[in-house]
Amino acid sequence: MDVFHPIPIDVFQIDERCIVDLFVRHEDRLVPFLEKGGVLTRDHLADLNRFGVRKIFIRERERDALAEYVSSFSDRILTDPTVPSKIKAATFYISSVHAVKKAFDDPNEERIEEIKKTLKPMLVSMVKNEVLLSDLFSITEYDYNTYTHSVNVGIFATSLAVTYYKGDRSVKREELERLSYGYFLHDIGKSRIPLSILRKRGKLSQEEWGIMKKHPEWGYSILMETGHLTDEAAYISMQHHERPDGSGYPAGMRDIHPCARICTIADIYEALTSARPYKSAMKPFDALKI
Numbered sequence: 001m002d003v004f005h006p007i008p009i010d011v012f013q014i015d016e017r018c019i020v021d022l023f024v025r026h027e028d029r030l031v032p033f034l035e036k037g038g039v040l041t042r043d044h045l046a047d048l049n050r051f052g053v054r055k056i057f058i059r060e061r062e063r064d065a066l067a068e069y070v071s072s073f074s075d076r077i078l079t080d081p082t083v084p085s086k087i088k089a090a091t092f093y094i095s096s097v098h099a100v101k102k103a104f105d106d107p108n109e110e111r112i113e114e115i116k117k118t119l120k121p122m123l124v125s126m127v128k129n130e131v132l133l134s135d136l137f138s139i140t141e142y143d144y145n146t147y148t149h150s151v152n153v154g155i156f157a158t159s160l161a162v163t164y165y166k167g168d169r170s171v172k173r174e175e176l177e178r179l180s181y182g183y184f185l186h187d188i189g190k191s192r193i194p195l196s197i198l199r200k201r202g203k204l205s206q207e208e209w210g211i212m213k214k215h216p217e218w219g220y221s222i223l224m225e226t227g228h229l230t231d232e233a234a235y236i237s238m239q240h241h242e243r244p245d246g247s248g249y250p251a252g253m254r255d256i257h258p259c260a261r262i263c264t265i266a267d268i269y270e271a272l273t274s275a276r277p278y279k280s281a282m283k284p285f286d287a288l289k290i
């Protein structure tokens with residue numbers, strides 16, 4: 001049985017052949033819209049807009065193929081000032097989730113550099129353009145997995161950092177960009193946790209929880225070993241589960257770096273508003289009150 005995944009319409013290129021089958025929702029079921037190899041035209045988009053369709057669906061097993069395709073033209077889209085913000089946001093989201101997934105699969109220097117290359121043009125825009133942040137929020141996915149979680153937290157934390165440091169002349173735009181890499185990679189230590197633990201639907205055993213709580217230290221080690229990011233990025237990974245009252249982990253420290261505290265807020269908000277195997281998603285306003 002096929003599993004389907006929603007994709008923002010804006011990520012597809014006009015007048016190019018589609019590399020996957022596309023589906024749309026009609027009366028609580030998915031129906032074929034465009035076959036693989038078919039050309040997506042402006043008339044297709046006009047039809048979708050007329051019926052208020054903003055997301056299209058692809059088969060779950062074809063997500064990687066689509067992500068590779070999107071990544072192949074993401075540089076051109078993200079650096080072109082004439083491309084609308086919504087198209088940039090959709091392109092960035094899919095290409096960054098793909099880059100994060102590859103980094104988790106094999107967290108080495110090459111993968112870290114690839115993430116920086118993928119994120120940089122968009123982070124420059126995010127720091128300068130609040131409209132672009134709004135477009136990113138509108139397409140954020142809440143069907144939880146480790147990769148979408150990392151990208152969601154990266155977007156939320158970057159937005160918080162931009163707001164927090166606005167007007168502080170001692171913090172330059174370039175510094176905010178470098179901090180943002182750490183936000184997107186805050187959970188990189190989970191790459192060393194067995195999938196049986198990461199994907200477990202029930203409550204973790206005491207032994208499993210002990211392994212899970214090691215991911216901040218593992219993330220710190222990975223980022224320090226690659227040497228391709230700032231020390232702050234490693235601090236974010238190490239400290240994003242610490243708490244000011246000393247109740248956090250792994251060290252129970254109270255003196256937490258501000259950039260890590262920003263990540264913590266974004267991390268908790270994302271966790272509350274995402275559906276997990278063991279809980280339903282909380283409404284954003286209720287999560288913000290907490």
